[in-house]
Amino acid sequence: MGLLAQGSPLSWEDTKRHADHVRRHGILQFLHIYHAVKDRHKDVLKWGDEVEYMLVSFDHENKKVQLVLSGEDVLETLQEKGERTNPNHPTLWRPEYGSYMIEGTPGQPYGGTMSEFNTVQDNMRKRRQEATSVLGENQALCTITSFPRLGCPGFTLPEYKPNPVEGGASKSLFFPDEAINKHPRFSTLTRNIRHRRGEKVVINVPIFKDKNTPSPFVEAFADEEAARAAQPDHIYMDAMGFGMGNCCLQVTFQACSISEARYLYDQLATICPIVMALSAASPFYRGYVSDIDCRWGVISASVDDRTREERGLEPLKTSNYRISKSRYDSIDSYLSKCGEKYNDIDLTIDKGIYEQLLKEGIDHLLAQHVAHLFIRDPLTLFEEKIHMDDANESDHFENIQSTNWQTMRFKPPPPNSDIGWRVEFRPMEVQLTDFENSAYVVFVVLLTRVILSYKLDFLIPLSKVDENMKTAQRRDAVLQGMFYFRKDICKGGHAVVDGCGKAQSSAELAAEEYGLMSIDTIINGKEGVFPGLIPILNSYLENMEVDVDTRCSILNYLKLIKKRASGQLMTVARWMREFIANHPDYKQDSVVTDAMNYSLLVKCNQIANEQCECPELLGSAFRRRAKDGASKADSDSSK
Ligand code: GLU
Ligand code: MG
Numbered sequence: 352m353g354l355l356a357q358g359s360p361l362s363w364e365d366t367k368r369h370a371d372h373v374r375r376h377g378i379l380q381f382l383h384i385y386h387a388v389k390d391r392h393k394d395v396l397k398w399g400d401e402v403e404y405m406l407v408s409f410d411h412e413n414k415k416v417q418l419v420l421s422g423e424d425v426l427e428t429l430q431e432k433g434e435r436t437n438p439n440h441p442t443l444w445r446p447e448y449g450s451y452m453i454e455g456t457p458g459q460p461y462g463g464t465m466s467e468f469n470t471v472q473d474n475m476r477k478r479r480q481e482a483t484s485v486l487g488e489n490q491a492l493c494t495i496t497s498f499p500r501l502g503c504p505g506f507t508l509p510e511y512k513p514n515p516v517e518g519g520a521s522k523s524l525f526f527p528d529e530a531i532n533k534h535p536r537f538s539t540l541t542r543n544i545r546h547r548r549g550e551k552v553v554i555n556v557p558i559f560k561d562k563n564t565p566s567p568f569v570e571a572f573a574d575e576e577a578a579r580a581a582q583p584d585h586i587y588m589d590a591m592g593f594g595m596g597n598c599c600l601q602v603t604f605q606a607c608s609i610s611e612a613r614y615l616y617d618q619l620a621t622i623c624p625i626v627m628a629l630s631a632a633s634p635f636y637r638g639y640v641s642d643i644d645c646r647w648g649v650i651s652a653s654v655d656d657r658t659r660e661e662r663g664l665e666p667l668k669t670s671n672y673r674i675s676k677s678r679y680d681s682i683d684s685y686l687s688k689c690g691e692k693y694n695d696i697d698l699t700i701d702k703g704i705y706e707q708l709l710k711e712g713i714d715h716l717l718a719q720h721v722a723h724l725f726i727r728d729p730l731t732l733f734e735e736k737i738h739m740d741d742a743n744e745s746d747h748f749e750n751i752q753s754t755n756w757q758t759m760r761f762k763p764p765p766p767n768s769d770i771g772w773r774v775e776f777r778p779m780e781v782q783l784t785d786f787e788n789s790a791y792v793v794f795v796v797l798l799t800r801v802i803l804s805y806k807l808d809f810l811i812p813l814s815k816v817d818e819n820m821k822t823a824q825r826r827d828a829v830l831q832g833m834f835y836f837r838k839d840i841c842k843g844g845h846a847v848v849d850g851c852g853k854a855q856s857s858a859e860l861a862a863e864e865y866g867l868m869s870i871d872t873i874i875n876g877k878e879g880v881f882p883g884l885i886p887i888l889n890s891y892l893e894n895m896e897v898d899v900d901t902r903c904s905i906l907n908y909l910k911l912i913k914k915r916a917s918g919q920l921m922t923v924a925r926w927m928r929e930f931i932a933n934h935p936d937y938k939q940d941s942v943v944t945d946a947m948n949y950s951l952l953v954k955c956n957q958i959a960n961e962q963c964e965c966p967e968l969l970g971s972a973f974r975r976r977a978k979d980g981a982s983k984a985d986s987d988s989s990k
Contacts, residue, residue: 358733360539363546366732373729376739377747378704381721382711384745384763391764392608394771396463396800400792402475403447403454403598403781404482405498407952408508409489415945416952417508418451418498419490423533426453428485434458442478448595450532451507453482460605461796468793468908469901475785479959491956494788496646496780496923497597499635499943499951502526502588515574522551523590524574525637530592539731540754541591544656547728551576554593554652555585557642559634559826563940586639594653594679597633597646600779600788602795603762605771611803612772613686613717616761618802620682621809621837622795623758623778624819625873628828629915630791632780632923638948640931640941644924645780645824651677654756656730671726672699678727679756681820685813686716686761695812701725724755743767758820782923783959786969790908797905798884801891807840811865827925830918833867838881874916885913914970926968927951 361369406419426444433440445454455478461467482492500506502525511527520528520538522545531537545551558568567583581587606612631644643649655662655677660670667673675697676683684694700722708718729750739746745766752760760775776795782788801807815835822832868881876883888909892902914920921929931937934947943951957963964971 358535358735360535361732361734363543366543366729367547369732369737370728372737373732373747373750374701374704374725376741377749377751378707378721378725379741380739380745380748380766381763382708383742384748384766385713386711387766388764388772389609391771394605394607396607397460397605397771398796398799399457399460399603400471400475400788401454401456401601401603402478402494402788403452403600405449405493405495405598406451406453406486407491407493407498407956408487409491409949409953409956411489414949415505416949417510418449418501418506418530419487419508420450420529421487422446422450422453425482425485429453429482432485433481441474442481444482446532446534446537447598448532448537449592450530452532452596452598455482465895465897465905466901468796469898469904471792472785472789472904475788479785493952493955494598494781494783494959495632495952495955496599497633497636497649499927500638500945500948501596501636502590502593503638503945506530521545521590521592523592524572524577525588526590526592526596530596536731540654543730544591544654547656547658547730549658551580551589552591552653552655553580554588554649555580555582556588556636556649558584558586559640559642559941560584561640561939561941563938565940568941586636586641588637588649588653591653593636594646594650597650598781599646599777600630600781600791601775601777602779602792603773603775604796604799605773607771609772610687612761612774614689615799615802616682616759616774617685617687617690618807618809619774619776619795619799620685620759620813621811621816622798623681623776624816624823625834625836625870626776626791626795627778627780627820628823628832628834628870629874629912629922630778630780630782631823631829631925632782632927634826634924634928635931635943638943640928640943642826643824644826644828644922647778647820647824650756651679654679656728674699674726678754681758681817683723683757683813684716684720685810686720688716689808690810691716693810693812695814696817698723699726720761725751727751727755730754780923783955784961784969785959786907787911787923789904790911793905793908794888794912797888797891801887804891805841805887807887809837809840811835811837815865826928829870829915829922829925833869834873835865836868836873836881837865839864840882870916871918875913885909885916911970920970921967923968926965929967930954 408417408419426446429444434443441458443456443458447454457474479492507530511529513523513525513527515522515524520531520541569583572578572581606615627645633646634641634644657674658670659665660667661674663673683696684698698719700719704725705718705722736746743766758778762773764770779791819834822828872881874884876886915922930951931943931947936944936947958965
């Protein structure tokens with residue numbers, strides 16, 4: 352989750368005092384990088400995935416599953432045995448927000464050849480085995496997006512009672528500070544978001560109304576702030592951990608040049624809501640069945656540091672701007688020339704920074720992108736890290752950049768490195784198995800290949816992408832949702848990455864260029880309406896030299912995506928809902944008890960370790976890579 356500095360974190364008041372300093376030097380650092388590498392090109396395609404994991408412990412006797420707060424120790428062991436011992440170690444491990452979380456990536460980025468697609472699942476399997484091997488008895492590594500009973504009494508091991516005091520990090524009634532990663536960055540972020548906002552964060556997720564769910568559904572809170580913030584018919588949550596304590600699956604690409612990176616950033620931004628709905632995996636919050644399938648809005652609210660003035664609830668007095676979105680949200684402007692005409696969202700920018708960037712020779716689109724990111728204050732600052740060498744360090748730039756958690760991230764190269772311009776694709780929910788996670792990753796990477804090779808154009812007005820983001824999170828959006836999507840994706844004619852198709856008035860565009868489509872139509876195509884992304888990928892693959900084994904793996908991955916889109920297979924969210932609905936203890940009252948959570952997680956863990964089939968989720972014939980068929984997961988994951 353970004354930059355980790357060591358040292359003494361400052362309070363919000365002190366951080367705020369340095370906010371302009373951080374912004375000023377952050378921009379100078381960005382300018383140094385930009386001028387040094389703006390003309391860099393011919394970088395090769397490299398890419399990598401990031402998987403976030405939860406550590407869980409099964410109490411088989413009492414039928415209870417808890418999150419184990421040992422992430423820091425597990426991480427230390429994994430790094431010691433891995434990257435610190437062998438610089439070519441195949442996996443890398445990083446901390447994440449929850450003390451029960453870790454993040455794993457391949458040791459080296461993947462390259463541009465097709466056969467690399469055949470190594471993704473093996474690497475994910477290696478990560479799972481490696482981390483599992485250092486866990487305690489009855490513990491397991493789970494790739495679940497949200498832990499169904501996160502924030503319920505005793506959800507951690509060891510158990511802690513929340514201590515909602517002003518001096519703490521979250522001041523949560525439900526989520527104890529002990530469940531936050533012990534690195535000071537994470538608790539400081541938590542506390543400073545709350546202090547900047549002026550009150551605790553507020554998350555209200557609509558409850559799923561089942562037959563016996565009280566209506567209206569109202570929880571009585573003695574605590575005044577909670578009583579005020581909790582909405583009827585919603586599951587109320589009050590801490591950053593409810594959001595950033597969720598797991599996701601991300602992919603980062605290195606583009607060959609800055610303009611290719613900007614083109615990919617824009618194109619993939621339109622794909623974010625579609626793939627998010629396809630990856631939906633988080634239907635339960637704080638022990639209740641919700642009416643949403645994706646974590647996105649929950650995280651967004653969980654790190655919303657905007658003041659009441661910035662949120663438009665009070666007239667502007669001490670804040671500088673009204674800000675329409677949380678720091679964790681969808682992107683607000685396209686970056687490529689072709690995207691410009693679709694930038695129809697009001698963009699709040701720091702005007703001084705914008706002017707400065709223009710003066711330094713940066714174009715309008717990039718300047719406004721950066722000037723928009725820089726309306727935010729730094730959230731953490733370490734006393735030892737206030738004064739930096741702007742020509743050779745980028746901490747202040749990264750400070751602001753890495754706490755703008757958007758659907759896409761445009762990443763300038765680090766100073767003095769051989770890394771190129773990159774973009775990160777961030778909306779996906781993590782899946783139960785390495786097979787599914789590989790499938791989603793490979794699908795997205797292949798899509799970038801096709802976008803670049805066929806010069807595809809998915810752009811629609813950004814406000815429509817935002818509407819899609821809302822639709823995507825709804826229950827069963829993958830089957831029920833209708834999404835704005837561009838109809839003729841070849842017509843735009845991005846003949847070259849920097850150039851654009853023929854000029855059209857925006858009214859003309861609005862009328863004919865895009866329409867509402869189901870995910871099935873977008874992914875699988877519909878005669879006379881839309882060709883479908885999978886058929887396009889397949890025709891691309893037909894023209895590529897691919898060895899048989901790799902082709903077989905890719906086809907299996909695409910089959911999963913295809914069937915999830917058509918409804919032949921369930922999303923993880925749908926499957927989890929049905930599992931709970933059919934649980935003998937379930938009283939149709941939207942409550943997920945400890946025992947139900949236990950059964951669900953036991954099952955998830957068995958599926959992840961190939962100890963049982965789950966055809967409704969994965970299909971039957973194609974869950975393992977052909978090559979792995981023999982090497983079953985015989986390692987016992989829940990020792
Ligand atoms: N866990 C966060 C999510 O689910 C992402 C944190 C990160 O950026 O690494 O989106
Ligand atoms: Mg992460």
